Amino acid sequence: MVTEVAVNRGLRGVYFDTTTASMIDGDVGRLIYRGYEIGDLALHSTAEETFYLLLKGKLPTRAELDAFDAEMKQSRPIPDYVYQVIRLVQKAHPMDVLRTAVSALAATDPDVDDNSLEATLRKGIRLTAQAPTIVAAHYRIRNGLPPVPPHPSLSHAENFLYMLFNQKPAPEDAKLMDTDFILHAEHGANASAFAARVAAGTAADLHAAVTAGIATLKGPMHGGAAEAVMKMAVDIGEEDHAQEYVRHVLESGGRVMGFGHRVYRVEDPRARYLRDGCRRLGEQKGDPKWFRILSRVEDAMQPYRARGIYVNVDFWAGAIYHLLGIPEDLFISIFALGRVPGWTLQVMEQYSNNILIRPLLKYVGPMNLKYIPIELRG
Numbered sequence: 172m173v174t175e176v177a178v179n180r181g182l183r184g185v186y187f188d189t190t191t192a193s194m195i196d197g198d199v200g201r202l203i204y205r206g207y208e209i210g211d212l213a214l215h216s217t218a219e220e221t222f223y224l225l226l227k228g229k230l231p232t233r234a235e236l237d238a239f240d241a242e243m244k245q246s247r248p249i250p251d252y253v254y255q256v257i258r259l260v261q262k263a264h265p266m267d268v269l270r271t272a273v274s275a276l277a278a279t280d281p282d283v284d285d286n287s288l289e290a291t292l293r294k295g296i297r298l299t300a301q302a303p304t305i306v307a308a309h310y311r312i313r314n315g316l317p318p319v320p321p322h323p324s325l326s327h328a329e330n331f332l333y334m335l336f337n338q339k340p341a342p343e344d345a346k347l348m349d350t351d352f353i354l355h356a357e358h359g360a361n362a363s364a365f366a367a368r369v370a371a372g373t374a375a376d377l378h379a380a381v382t383a384g385i386a387t388l389k390g391p392m393h394g395g396a397a398e399a400v401m402k403m404a405v406d407i408g409e410e411d412h413a414q415e416y417v418r419h420v421l422e423s424g425g426r427v428m429g430f431g432h433r434v435y436r437v438e439d440p441r442a443r444y445l446r447d448g449c450r451r452l453g454e455q456k457g458d459p460k461w462f463r464i465l466s467r468v469e470d471a472m473q474p475y476r477a478r479g480i481y482v483n484v485d486f487w488a489g490a491i492y493h494l495l496g497i498p499e500d501l502f503i504s505i506f507a508l509g510r511v512p513g514w515t516l517q518v519m520e521q522y523s524n525n526i527l528i529r530p531l532l533k534y535v536g537p538m539n540l541k542y543i544p545i546e547l548r549g
């Protein structure tokens with residue numbers, strides 16, 4: 172007999188462990204990384220400094236940051252065989268290529284079998300530095316262009332844009348990319364971090380866990396929304412059509428992409444810092460249309476605020492990537508590049524007090540059926 176048990180579908184509201192990585196207060200729209208407000212980091216930090224904070228638990232001194240930065244820069248190149256793997260799968264979605272290439276990197280990582288915290292940190296720094304090289308190399312290879320080797324001195328964000336377009340980015344473009352990496356770096360027990368933790372819980376290595384994270388991030392209910400938002404903006408075409416478009420989506424039972432969140436019941440605090448960036452970038456590029464269209468979508472969704480449905484981080488990100496000249500199908504990969512430190516940190520936390528993550532499913536199917544040999548089945 173099956174005992175009566177409560178089922179928490181989607182693990183909604185379930186705490187499964189403790190963390191010192193980040194804290195989300197969904198009722199007031201607050202996010203902190205290691206004790207620091209996301210707004211302070213978005214406005215004053217850099218991706219490198221925030222990655223250090225997340226991975227090592229404290230803000231670095233200048234000397235510590237320089238050493239970390241040097242380690243990241245030195246780790247940017249990827250082996251030749253990974254370029255070959257990228258060439259072989261170049262027609263796939265960029266997230267599939269990233270997942271495959273990260274998995275392939277495990278073949279030669281010197282620490283692959285070492286799950287100590289020190290080795291996992293080294294691997295996490297390497298993967299954080301190597302992932303942009305993969306995404307940029309794939310972008311160029313599939314466009315028939317030679318990959319651009321990583322630059323030895325540009326910042327993490329500058330180097331990514333440089334490897335994509337083979338030219339040093341404008342400072343304001345690089346700054347926005349940098350802010351985007353900060354805002355995407357860590358977000359608690361989101362689906363991809365949970366997947367990474369489930370892998371780590373079995374004592375699988377970091378490459379396995381990050382591969383699981385990338386696979387899980389791909390879905391449109393998680394990382395895929397920025398791409399969907401940009402497609403929506405293109406479909407809307409003119410700001411005056413936004414209201415009607417939103418009404419049509421909602422009346423036909425659809426969801427407006429870039430709205431809603433499992434944890435936030437108010438505005439996602441990360442969206443705030445991208446909204447201003449999107450507006451400024453549109454003005455700088457002489458292309459303010461996308462910001463205006465999305466602002467009108469946000470206006471049209473006002474009535475949904477009463478139900479706790481506000482913009483999330485993906486809403487403005489898509490338009491920013493578009494204005495930076497990045498094609499839509501690369502958007503989720505950019506989210507993934509920002510999230511590698513977060514996955515690494517979650518895996519390190521899991522290892523440091525490891526337990527197999529193995530919940531239960533309540534069986535509701537038939538019982539006591541009689542097995543009938545195949546030749547006797549009708």
Ligand code: COA
Pocket residue numbers: 391392393394396425426427428429430431432433434480483484485
């Ligand atoms: N547009 C319109 N309605 C929405 C909505 C949206 N973007 N997001 C949620 N809702 C509605 C649902 O239709 C549902 O209504 P109902 O109770 O009448 O059925 C209610 O809000 C709760 O939705 P639910 O899917 O149960 O919430 P969740 O916590 O499981 O989902 C998301 C969270 C993010 C998956 C969901 O908000 C969504 O699909 N958003 C669009 C995709 C997106 O932007 N993802 C990026 C997340 S960072």
